[in-house]
Amino acid sequence: MSEISLRIDGESVAAKEGMTVLEAARSAGISIPTLCHHEKLEPFGGCRICIVEAESRGATRLVVSCVYPVEKDLVVRTRSPKVDRIRKTLVELLLAHAPDSPELQKLAKEYGSDRDRFEKEASFCVHCGLCVRYCAEIKKKNAVGFVDRGVRKEICFIPEIAARECNACKECFPLCPTSYLQACFVLTEALAFPLASAGG
Amino acid sequence: MDKARIDQIVDRHGGEASALIQILLEIQRENHWLPAEALKRVSDRLKVPLARTQHIATFYKAFSLVPRGRHEIHVCMGTACHVRGAQRILDTVEDRIGIKAGETDSELKFSLETVNCIGCCALGPVMEIDGKTHGKISPAKTADVLNGYK
Ligand code: SF4
Ligand code: FES
Numbered sequence: 632m633s634e635i636s637l638r639i640d641g642e643s644v645a646a647k648e649g650m651t652v653l654e655a656a657r658s659a660g661i662s663i664p665t666l667c668h669h670e671k672l673e674p675f676g677g678c679r680i681c682i683v684e685a686e687s688r689g690a691t692r693l694v695v696s697c698v699y700p701v702e703k704d705l706v707v708r709t710r711s712p713k714v715d716r717i718r719k720t721l722v723e724l725l726l727a728h729a730p731d732s733p734e735l736q737k738l739a740k741e742y743g744s745d746r747d748r749f750e751k752e753a754s755f756c757v758h759c760g761l762c763v764r765y766c767a768e769i770k771k772k773n774a775v776g777f778v779d780r781g782v783r784k785e786i787c788f789i790p791e792i793a794a795r796e797c798n799a800c801k802e803c804f805p806l807c808p809t810s811y812l813q814a815c816f817v818l819t820e821a822l823a824f825p826l827a828s829a830g831g
Numbered sequence: 832m833d834k835a836r837i838d839q840i841v842d843r844h845g846g847e848a849s850a851l852i853q854i855l856l857e858i859q860r861e862n863h864w865l866p867a868e869a870l871k872r873v874s875d876r877l878k879v880p881l882a883r884t885q886h887i888a889t890f891y892k893a894f895s896l897v898p899r900g901r902h903e904i905h906v907c908m909g910t911a912c913h914v915r916g917a918q919r920i921l922d923t924v925e926d927r928i929g930i931k932a933g934e935t936d937s938e939l940k941f942s943l944e945t946v947n948c949i950g951c952c953a954l955g956p957v958m959e960i961d962g963k964t965h966g967k968i969s970p971a972k973t974a975d976v977l978n979g980y981k
Contacts, residue, residue, distance in 0.1 A: 773883065792882075
């Protein structure tokens with residue numbers, strides 16, 4: 632694999648072909664905020680928090696760094712007034728769904744997001760897909776999936792699989808940026824297999 | 832719908848996971864809705880995780896996870912039909928079969944939906960049943976048409 636050199640925040644960074652801009656930045660110790668990214672999982676590009684400015688051949692574009700592959704001589708800016716403004720709004724939108732998420736609050740502080748800018752519609756899940764993808768890609772159990780679409784999209788445990796697998800695993804719990812995953816699991820458990828978990 | 836029939840449909844598609852949507856569409860067409868057992872059977876046969884099948888079955892509006900009637904009624908409420916009295920057509924249908932738009936009657940005979948334009952405004956007001964278009968329809972004729980369905 633050939634080496635590709637690019638500039639990130641003024642620093643020259645050497646990356647391998649096929650790497651994403653996010654991976655290249657992290658390998659050079661430059662941090663870019665992420666929500667839906669997980670090192671062990673396939674790139675997803677769902678939350679857009681990792682957006683950066685990328686300049687090549689004179690044109691500057693906004694790209695999603697966790698899915699954008701490195702290019703030779705690309706000039707990346709991980710922060711700029713525009714990038715910060717976009718992140719600020721994205722966090723505000725997500726806060727309407729999960730106002731008390733610690734992860735979102737940290738980002739809100741960094742980017743000056745107003746927690747109450749948008750009317751609350753506390754669905755708690757921010758659709759990062761970490762739980763669903765972790766269960767499918769790493770554990771290969773598919774105990775939890777998405778259902779429906781758009782504003783009605785939500786996660787849903789498959790009771791038969793969850794009853795068998797989840798109590799011994801729960802590895803997805805700490806991945807969730809809100810507490811919705813745990814809540815959804817507890818609810819499924821209470822409705823569908825209360826005895827299995829009580830050891831009965 | 833029994834397992835054997837589902838297997839037949841799956842086999843016709845060579846048991847290919849890539850045919851998942853086609854298979855679900857065929858079951859939907861024949862059975863008018865997708866029961867949980869059908870989703871499970873299809874998932875098992877295609878070796879597609881149930882979570883994925885469920886996501887697809889809930890994603891597209893063409894699929895229903897609740898029982899649907901043998902006959903699908905669509906009453907057009909688009910602008911052209913609206914000004915030509917679509918509301919009275921809808922009222923008549925609701926009255927005759929005793930359900931509201933979005934519902935299915937208890938004998939699973941009819942499911943009723945409103946749509947926003949069927950694309951034949953010149954025929955308004957329009958009602959479609961199982962794909963057959965009934966144009967320039969009056970409330971009285973609506974009742975007649977409904978009586979013709981078993
Ligand atoms: S439940 Fe949590 S981890 Fe799962 S998609 Fe929603 S926010 Fe992400
Ligand atoms: S981390 Fe890149 S889109 Fe979520």
